[in-house]
Amino acid sequence: MAKINPDFAKEIFKYGNGDFHACYNCGNCTAVCSLTDEHNSFPRKMVRASVLGLDEKITSSLDPWLCYYCGDCATTCPREANPGELMMSLRRWLTAKYDWTGLSGLLQKSLLFSLFAFIITAIGVIYYSAFQNFNVEIIMHHGHLFEMLSIASVFSFILLPNLFRMWYFVILKPGIKVKFMTYIKEFQELLIHMFTQKRTLGCDDNQLRWFMHLILVFGYLALLFTTVVLDWFGTENLFIILLGYIESVVIFVITFIFVASRIQKNKEVNKFSQPSDWFFVIWLFLLGLTAFIVRIFIDLDLIESNLWMYLFHLIVLVQWALIIVPFGKWTHFLYRSFAMYFAKIKQVV
Amino acid sequence: MKNKIGVYVCMCGSNISDYVDVEKVKAEAEKIDGVHVVKTTMFACAGSTQQEIEDDIKEQKLDAIVVASCSPKLHLDTFRNVAQRAGLNKYNYVQVNIREQGSWAHSDNPPLATEKAINLVKGGIERVKHSKELTPIKIPSVNAVAVVGAGISGMRAALELAEVGTTVHLIEREYFVGGRTSQWNVLFTTNETGQEVITRLYHQINSHPKITLYTGTEIIGKKGSVGEFNLTLKIKPRYIKPDCKLDKEKFEKAIEACPVEVDDDFNFNITKRKAIYKNYDSEFPEIPAIDHEACNKCGECVKICDDIDLNQEPQETNITVGAIQLSTGFNPYEPAKGEFGYGEIDNVITLQQFKRLIELNGGKLKYKNKEIKNIAYIYCVGSRQIDGPNKYCSRYCCTSAIHTSILVKEKYPEINNFHFNRGIRTYGKQEKLYHEASEAGDIFLQSFEEAPPQVEKSGNETIVKINDILTEKEELEVSADLVVLVTGMVPREYTGIVNILKVPIGRDKFFNEIHPKLRPVETVIDGVLISGACQAPLNITESVKSALAAASKVSTLVSSGEIELEPTMAIVHNDRCTWCDKCTEACPYDAISKIKYENKEVAEVSKSLCKGCGMCLPVCPENAIDLIGYTDIEMESMIEALIH
Structure with missing residues (x-):
């Protein structure tokens, strides 16, 4: 059972541009991404996890690192939620998360x-x-x-x-x-x-x-x-x-x-x-x-x-x-x- | 008896002639007595053929025509008009359907299709032989209308009708006008308050000489029919002298002094009010009212305010109108006890209650003295039910909930909104609100109908759980300080008006129109029109649109002073009638009444009420009723021809 944490988004906003709340889960981003496959279906999953603040899910995920930011998801997003930039923010956040010194x-x-x-x-x-x-x-x-x-x-x-x-x-x-x-x-x-x-x-x-x-x-x-x-x-x-x-x-x-x-x-x-x-x-x-x-x-x-x-x-x-x-x-x-x-x-x- | 009949057998391209031997049909028709001319034609409905039929009628002096072609639903009026143009009464025309009932139905067996077509044509010819020249009935109409319900639809319609010169009686059951709209604060897309909109309409109505407003009033009786309805109105006492000077201070003190407290239904029972009350300060009419059901007549208020008169009695009055427009509105769905914790868990309320709560709340957002941070909205409560009776979508609730969540967040930025939905339907321009809410950080969680969210009490917390289909059906939970059930619309509990006017009710229990697309505001009861949310769940914009549509329909009906009706109706043969009363029971429209005729009692059919449905015919033991256009002799001779 995961508890939703809306405050998590505020934390992510500190690491980059934060429009991902606009997402309405159409899945276009994942559909157009040429790197995603059945084992790693990003970025939608990560967008969802960020919206809900499921930080453990993100911490344990490799998806942000598997994105190489071509920007197709951002240009096709009907809500301009900018999934690509979220993946970038998550990479920054993960870098901080991995760092033991803080x-x-x-x-x-x-x-x-x-x-x-x-x-x-x-x-x-x-x-x-x-x-x-x-x-x-x-x-x-x-x-x-x-x-x-x-x-x-x-x-x-x-x-x-x-x-x-x-x-x-x-x-x-x-x-x-x-x-x-x-x-x-x-x-x-x-x-x-x-x-x-x-x-x-x-x-x-x-x-x-x-x-x-x-x-x-x-x-x-x-x-x-x-x-x-x-x-x-x-x-x-x-x-x-x-x-x-x-x-x-x-x-x-x-x-x-x-x-x-x-x-x-x-x-x-x-x-x-x-x-x-x-x-x-x-x-x-x-x-x-x-x-x-x-x-x-x-x-x-x-x-x-x-x-x-x-x-x-x-x-x-x-x-x-x-x-x-x-x-x-x-x-x-x-x-x-x-x-x-x-x-x-x-x-x- | 007609004896110069023209018969036209249509091939409908090849739709008919591929399976039905039209020449054989023609040959058989020619053998029948009274048939003067028979022709086959490629397309009977083609302009040139219509002209040919018209010429035949004129030149050969035909006294009746039959066209054997498609369903009368398609072309009855086409050929009636041909007859009329040629100077023949349009009721001396019979259409025989040899396509839907012939060639298409029996394409597997052309010989039998032909045989059936021949029989159908014979029947049609026999029927037309006995047809009579009929003229549409014209009845006078009063240029006045009763608009029932002074909510936003009724008020808007009343103004529109008054503008075109129709006398309007605007009848409101409550003591104050405004209906549901006045209960909402800021309205979506325009961001005006409901009370502002109502105030504006009220002032226009109040100053319009053509509009009479009745508050605290219900229709308790109806006589007559379209063109001239005589309605009896019952006006509840307001217990305030009609000529009172509005001394606000005195009334405030009187309200304070009133010892009776009842649930305030204006605030959906989240607060209490006194027996003497006004729902909000700028409510109209300005004079407060005393709820006669709640008041125990203790007289405390009279001691303070001499404008109060507890001896007032209910009054009755009669009005005459040509049509009635119903704008009786809706009720919010009342969740069952235990439905998502409603009535059992103390912080579960409905959207309507929540909207009132926000308006009444100053400072911090609190419910039952607990500060609110997390709000869980549960959508589609009482709508789109799988097992329950309300299969419909209530249309306004998604937008209303989202709009409310935006307002709450604007006022209290620290709030978190969680929307537990079944698919967001903020259609049209309202989609912008959905976008706005998600951008503001509202969280949307979705489930299917069969796995709704669960609301549970866990210690001091209220937990809302969902298997979110947007997160791979992962079980997610929110600790909610307030659970808002986004309840849909249900029809009002009608007190009498349905029975009095015989308004047709649909399976969804809303009022039913004749045709949702072509005649969307008319009912099968001539002169009774419906508009707004009494017909179906509608938002304010849609309600007002339908109100204006109905108003224009009312206007075309009553403003010319005359109403034309189809002559197809029942008539009573007075010599045979013995007044057994069986027909009145069978009549769904209350069109039959008892009259005196040559020292006996007989039935009489009201021309304006009868719809020609024929329900009274088979129950008459004396066979004293005939249906014009479908008289016994016409039907019997047709059946005779069909079976021989």
Whole structure:
């Protein structure tokens, strides 16, 4: 027996555009969705669960992650209830739900708190640099160390526990019995979706979007590898230097296009942007651009006299690594691919 | 006896001639005495054929015609008009149906179809031989109408009729006008209050010289028929002197002093009122009334207000009208005890009670001193019943409930509305309200007829459960502070008027029209018209539309001063009649009365009341009654021809 909770909707409204109350259950959204199938009939089910405030149903569901937001449901909805945007809001809400620290929810719901966090980290970086007497070498060395340390700690203390919580909510708590071998057998599913996002291709009109997204993912992962492992800022190797340039250009060009389309609102997927969406694309853009300029400064021997440029890059990097990656939109990289993995497992069971 | 008869056998394209040998029919018809001309024709109803028949009648001086073609429902009037154009009385025409009763019915056996067609045509010819020239009856009419019920339909119709010059007697059973509309506060789609609308109408009515308003009045007797009804009205005493000066303060004190308290039916019994009362401040007529059933005549009020006169007696008065328009309205359905907890669980009320509750409630929304946050509306209570008698949809309730929920939410934003429905029917422009309510966050849950929601008491809580078909039939529940049963419409309990006027009642117990599409406001009783929610569940807009339709129908009936009626009716052969009274019992229209004729008592049929149904004929032991147009000799000779 489920108790209806109308207050739940108010909570969801804090995570995105909320017109879903207008739904009169015609089912058009599910009918036009090219990703839905008999096992996962969304978005109508999720719309209904949101209207009724059946939060447990949503928490245990993978449906929000299985939607890649082509926007067909929103354009065909006779009540303009915007199911696609609800799925987006639910992804944000789930991100907060999975996060054991509760910070994700706070950051997403309160722009003020987000700004506060961004400012504090910026001040921290500047304070730290002053503490180091603005010594370029030390700061850049520590910056490199920070990259490695933050990846390791964010992953083990935030992302891994949160993935575990996701698994608990969708598999363990609903009482789905899965053999250990199934996890092993279906593991390829996780890798395929993590590195190809091939489900996006199931959407009707998304070839280009998928391609750009794919390039961005690879550009990002490659730049991460190039800076952290190959020490791009420290290397003398021409090949690595060029590689880093290409990767950073890919990142800021594509993110520039993404930011521009969010401003133009030219597609359903771009119509509604929450602060978390803006932070994600803009910071990724800044990350690529500042890394690019920093390396140019290094190559032109300007960095010694222009430490501010590196500091700017470092601030963006720290904010990215401590706010956006663990608690912001970055997590969709993991949750989406794990959702496909868990969905496959559930289907097998 | 007609002896120059024209017979036309129609092929109806091939509809008839494919199965019926029309030439053979023609040959047989030619053999009959009195038949002057027989023709077969491709389409009897075609313009050229009509012209040919017309020419035959004129040139060959035919004295009667028979067309053997389709059902008279289709073309009786067509050929009656042909006869009339040619100067022949239209009742000297008989239509024989050899298509529906011949070729179509017996397409499997053409020879027998032909034989049957021949017999039918023979019968028709024999019948037309004895046909008489008849003229429609014209009776005078009084240009006056009684509009019964001063709710919104009756008031609106009264004004419309008065505008075209008809004298209107507007008769209201209650002491005040406005009916149900005045009980609703804000009305849907216009957002005026019911009381505002009624006030506007009242002032127009009050100042119109052609309208006489009777309140506290019922029709207790009727004589006469269409064109001239004589109605007896009984006017209940109001116990207030008619010439009283309206001293508001005095009356307020008198109301305060009255020791009698009764359930206030204006508020659907959620409050009490005194025996001397006004339902609301701006109610009309302005003078309060004393409920003569509740008043114990203690005299407390008289001590305070000398305008009160407890010695008033009921009065009777007579009026003469040409037609009667009934706008007697509806009652809200009263749920049975225990129906969704009604009468058993203390926070279960009807939509109508809820609407009054909101209007009366200032400040926080409370019921029985408990603050309300969650409201569960249960739809279709008393409508669309599977087992019960009310099979119909009451039309207004979905919209009314949703509109009410919007109003409640506007006034109390913290409220949660839960609509337990069986499919929302906010048809037409009202759909916008449904959209508005869902956008405002109202939650709609739906179930099928066979699995309605359950209302249960659990400790201090009232739980409403449903297997929601919009959520894969999942069992969902709401803890409701108030359960509102969205009750539909049922007809009023009629006190006498149905028997007095013999208004036909449908299976749904609402008044019945002649034809829902073609004659939607007329009843089979000539001169008695129906409008508004006494006919069927209707919302205010629809009620007023039907009221205006009926008013225009009344106007065409009474305004010319003359009413034309079909001559098909019963006549009594006075020489044979012995007044055994059997025919009066058989007559469904009270058309037969006793008169003196040459030292004996005989029956007489009222021309305006008789419908020509023929019920009196077979019961007459003396065979003293004939039906004009269907006289014994016509029918007998037709049957004779059919069986030989």
